Amino acid sequence: MAAADDDRFRPLLGAPKARGRGRPQAFISRVLKAASASGAKPRVGDGRPASSFGRGRVAAGAAGRRLGADARRVVVKSRFVVLRRAGKAGVLAHLRYIERDGVTRDGQKAQAYGAETDVADLKAFEARGRGDRHQFRLIVSPEDAAELDDLRGFTRRLMQQMATDLETPLDWVAVDHWDTDNPHTHIVLRGRVGGARDERDLVIAPDYAAHGIRHRASEIVTQWLGPRTELEIQRAQQREVQQERLTGLDRQLLRQAVDGVVVLRSAPVPDRVSARDTLLRGRLQRLGELGLARKIDAHRWQLSPRLADTLSTMGQRGDILRTLHRAMAGEARSLVPDPPPDARILGRVHAKGLHDELLEQPYLVIDGIDGRAHYVRLPAGRDLSGIPVGSIVACGPPPLGRAADGLVRAAAQGGLYEVAAHRAALQTSRHPHVEQVLAACARRLEALRRGGVVERVTDGVWRIPDDLAERARDHDGRKGAAGLHVDVRCHLPVEQQVHACGATWLDRQLVGAESSEHPAAAGFGAQVRRALEDRLRVLASQGLAQQQGAYVVPNRNLLQALIAREVEQHGRALEAETGKVWRAVQDGVRAQGTYRTSVQLVSGRFALLDDGHGFCLVPWRPVIETRLGQALSVTVRGSTVNWEVGRSRGIGR
Structure with missing residues (x-):
């Protein structure tokens, strides 16, 4: 035995020797340098590019390694918010939204909580982060959230794990929402960590933000509820076969497709793989019914190039229809989930909320006087606090351009607009409000100058392009005027307007001060008709309307009298x-x-x-x-x- 050991050859490898002067370069560094020169990028274990900066780089690679196909699924949406752009009002508006009424299990106002308190002070949280550069906003939605007895405890456990992964204590508040089909939690995380002396920005590695948080959440839910059973997995997949939205089956088909063609097994055997193929075949048949797939032969299918976009749009439309049904529960209405951009809608705000909670794009459900319920999406960041439920609003295309554009173009000569010449022309025509017109034109020209549409030559002289109207409309569109514009006509519901003291929306309808379509005979239009009749009777009792034959007619100065009375x-x-x-x-x-x-x-x-x-x-x-x-x-x-x-x-x- 000893002789055999003596004859055994054991090479001892060392680091490559340096050839030349200076400190030898580490071998791994030379490999990475050569790989970088060839265009390759370092990758983590699951094939994604590795994070090169930020906290959580190591945890991003470790998170999720123990998760199998039977792990509990969690959806995590994250957003990086620059506070200089959002402003104090934007931060407070977001905190007010997540703590709004009707989101708890019993439909009451929500209460924010933190790591060590069940009653978090959102104003104090906003004050602590007032000097922060940025803020993180997360939405965490476990697929089995309804089965978690303690969603709040789950959130705290997740944030503890995040603090461990990021190697720093975290300052955060959260609110649980139970008002949708999928219970979820809104988390607001400060972008500063450390004490008073060593306070610094919290920079999270992109890998950890994109995947690590979701993997950690999935690990916790799987640990608490146990892995999904084979029956649960099969039922979830079977539900996906008939759904009109982008599903996991669709994503697998897209991965398997070569030039848009999917080839399935020709002779499946009774095992788990064949069951999966059976689900894929069922999904392809459903996609064929939707016009998104075409059968070539028994085992080959051609997928539509717009498959993913169309299914995503259909899923979004389904969510909108469910929102409309919930909002109009008990009310018989035709539903309009996607009004055209040039639609003009007049009616009562029946519900409001966020169409996209992460990007804070709000929506309104408007019960129109045309007898239909409309789902209106507004520009992201629009504050809904000034649009109460029950108020009367008018919705339509934004007011692109200004009346001043036409006045300026008409007064311009040779591509130049001169204030003195415009004043003289107005005085010659005996215009009653010369200075007001000139002031309006000056304001408009200054706004267009900042947008690069016009040029100021000297005081009172401006260079005007020939296509001023078109360029001015483009300027307004770039400023975010695109999309439906909402104008509040009256903050009171029509029932309260009947006996109100001031000039209401009903009064403006009576005197024809607002051009609008005739109220329909059904739905909210019928309610408006009855309210107009009741309002006329109230005005007549106050001497503000007169009986003329079979009709009651409001006085000619009705609006002025009502406004003056209320102001006084x-x-x-x-x-x-x-x-x-x-x-x-x-x-x-x-x-x-x-x-x-x-x-x-x-x-x-x-x-x-x-x-x-x-x-x-x-x-x-x-x-x-x-x-x-x-x-x-x-x-x-x-x-x-x-x-x-x-x-x-x-x-x-």
Whole structure:
């Protein structure tokens, strides 16, 4: 035995020797350098490019290695939010949304929680992160969330694991939502970690954000509930066969396809693989019924090139229809899940929420006076707090372009617009509001100059392109005006408008101040018809409408009388409360004061101007909201409101 051991050859390998001066380069470094030069990229164990920066790089490779095909599935959506762009208002709006009413199991207002508290203070959380560069927003939705007895405990366990993987304590708040078919949790994670002295930005490795969090969540759910049984897996796959959305079976077909053709087994045997093939055949038959696959022969199918996009769109449409059915429960309505871009919708807000919770794209369910229920998607980031449920809104294409564009183009000569020439032309034609028109044109030109549409040559002289109207519309579209635009016509439901003090939407319908379609004889249109009749009777009892034969006709000055009555009533109430004198605004007479606040009345929103001894209420315009606390002057002529700041004219209309 000893002799045999002596004859055994054992080579001892060492690192390659350096050939030349300097410190020898590590062999692995030379391999990586050569691989990089050849165009290859380092990869982690599952074939994805490895993260090269951020916390959680090592954990991203380790997470999910123990998960098998029977692991519990979890969907995780993550978003990186730059707080400088979102702003304080955007952060608070998101926190208010996730803690809104009706999302708990019993339909009550949700309560945010944290790592060590069941009652998290969202305002304090926002204040702690006010100086952060960014914020992470996560949506975690276990497939079997309904079976978890403690969704809150699951979230805390996941965040503990994330803190371990990222090697730092985390500051976060979360809210559980049970108002959808898939219970899920919204998590808001601060983008700063560490103490006061060593505080720094939290940078998460892309691999960990994209896959590691989901794998960790799947590990926890699988540990808590156990792996999926063979029966559960089969039932889940069988449900996918008939679904009108992109499923796991569709993704497998797309992976197997070569030039869009899928080839299945010709002689399946009774094992697990053949059962899978049977499901794929059933799915292909369903896709054939939907026009998304074509059978070539017994074992080959041609997939549609638009398969994935079409199924994703169909799945989204199905979600919208379920939302409409839930919102209009008990109400017989025709459903319009996708109104055309040029649609004009007038009706009552029946429900609201987020179409895409991660990107914060809101939606409204509008019960139209045409007797149909419309699902309207709004631009991402639109705040819905000013659109209460039950309010009357008008929805349609955005107001691209301005009336000032036509005035400027008509006054321009030789490609130049001159203020002096425009003033002279207006005075010659005896226009009643010369300065207001010039101020509106100046505001519009300045906005177009910032967008690169026009050029200022000198004070009062502008270079105007020949296609001003078209370029101005393109400018407005680039600013985000695309999509349906929503305008609140009255914050009160029609039932409350019948006996309201001010000028309501019903009153504007009665006098024809708003052009709209005739209310339908069914649905919300029928309710509007009854409300208009009841409102006429109320106005007649107050002397604001007269009986003329078989009809009750509103007075000609109805709106002005209602607005004046409500403003005076509210002004007198504020006068008694503050001790300052309320002054009525006279038509054509300038009023001035410091813009203190705005108040929402039935007749609309009004700005309160305080001159030190008294105050007045003036119709509010969005353009003055940034002037809160500043001295303003305003002139009201009919429905036209012209604001001035100091000596500069025309910040309003």
